[in-house]
Amino acid sequence: MLDTAWVRDHLDLLERALRDRGAQVSLDEFNSLDEARRKVLREVETLKARRNKASEQIAALKKDKKDAAALIDEMRGLGDRIKELDAKVAAIDASLEEWLLTVPNVPHESVPRGKTSEDNVEVRRRGQPRKFDFKPLPHWEIGARLGILDFERAAKIAGARFAVYTGAGARLERALINFMLDLHTREHAYTEVLPPFMVNTKAMIGTGQLPKFADDLFRVEKTDYWLIPTAEVPLTNLHREEFLDGKQLPISYAAYTPCFRSEAGSYGKDVKGLIRQHQFNKVELVKFTVPEDSYETLERLTRDAETVLERLELPYRVVALCTGDLGFASAKTYDIEVWLPSYEAYREISSCSNFGDFQARRASIRFRRGQGAKAEFAHTLNGSGLAVGRTLVAILENCQRRDGSIAIPEALQPYFGGKEIVAT
RNA sequence: GGAGAGGUACCGAAGUGGUCGCAACGGGCCCGCCUCGAAAGCGGGUUGGGGCCUAAACAGCCCCACGUGGGUUCGAAUCCCACCCUCUCCGCCA
DSSP, X not given: OOOHHHHHHOHHHHHHHHXXXXXXXXXXXXXXXXXXXXXXXXXXHHHHHHHHHHHHHHHHHHHTTOOOHHHHHHHTTXXXXXXXXXXXXXXXXXXXXXXXXXXXXXXXXXXOOOSSGGGOEXXXXXXXXXXXXXXXXXXXXXXXXXXXXXXXXXXHHTOTTOOEEOTHHHHHHHHHHHHHHHIIIIIXXXXXXXXXSEEEHHHHHHHTOXXXXXXXXXXXXXSSEXXXXXXXXHHHHTTTTEEEEGGGOSEEEEEEEEEEXXXXXXXXXXXXXXXXXXXXXXXXEXXXXXXXXXXXXXXXXXXXHHHXXXXXXXXXXXXXXXXXXOOTTOSEEEEEEEEETTTTEEEEEEEEEEOTTHHHHHHTEXXXXXXXXXXXXXXXXXXXXXXXXXXXXXXXXXXXXXXXXXXXXXXXXXXXXXXXXXXX
């Protein structure tokens, strides 16, 4: 959410930013609401000031055992008028809030301008895509042959876009989760968190999933609970409506959670395999920083996520998303893309973003630099470290052998408890 | 799910209709005095949001907030209603 006063003073800047994003937002609506609000507010506050004065006088009169009937009489009716105007302000406030909650974040100046993912800019590339001396199989075929992935039975018990992992498949997924969590907590100093997998509406508003993107979420019927689409939601909201101690910043959290996404509107996309599922596992990284450090921190967080791929010896590249491809709440995003032989392309496996104070404003996450210092909004960041299912896909496809077996990357072997997966 | 207790500032806690958000009192923290320095003692300070005024202001004036939302009243932390959360006991349950 943007700051009302900031919007008021930076209309031209905001207009340009929204155009870069390709967002449709009416600034006129903001102007008229904002002006109307301040006008009514001035009126009702004047009345309230008079009422407060009169109350004092009535109290003083009564204390001296004098007659206050005249004044009380005069005040009668003022209360109703105030109530009326208060309701008016509340109505305008609600509209203004709705407007503010649906306006996306302003991109950082370092974000490349562009319309679609075509305009994203590759930042770096690590590792070489392997040259196969046989035709590499897509992971769903590998999974079927090895008997470790079962999409048919998943469809039976749940539906499309679900998977059942069995045997070495399930073990590999679990090994990846543990490997990632250990790496980030032991070597990158993140604090491990195991949060609820359902959150309330307030939390979803705090990180920006609501009110705009309800269609992407699963909601638990007859409750105020939503299934989390990413651990970003519970982790960032951990400090909702809190004051953090500036000396404690940055705060870094890492969490494994399943993620639930409706994938509405993605019919026909990635229908085969594990790439796009209603439920998938992810290790998520979340950081809270002071404003002046957040962009430097984004570089570090992205590096932390990349380290997973480096240790697993998987080729990848990092791209800076352009203004048109940026997520709603993000001020700047790097996507990490892993090489997938069956697609002959790099596919997203992590998205690392700096939200600036956008989420902090919505969720009221503030900090003080010291005793008695003024309150400031913290900056929030997050990134996948990594999407576990897609990492498993990358291993199956990149580490497959001619005989159909899988060579487990060395770093993962202690977690997996073996060096390879062979058909049983 | 049932019964009871409670949600007040950084923490504890008082306040049950009248100048109380300059919300008592303790504690903490910050500043000053004292001291060679510290402790003790003494004095002062210590919430957030919004509006007005400003070139701007953490300068001034004003409004709002005592879990949340309504209601009663000239006036609500205080009375009434609904809801949320925490704690204790009972029931059910992995």
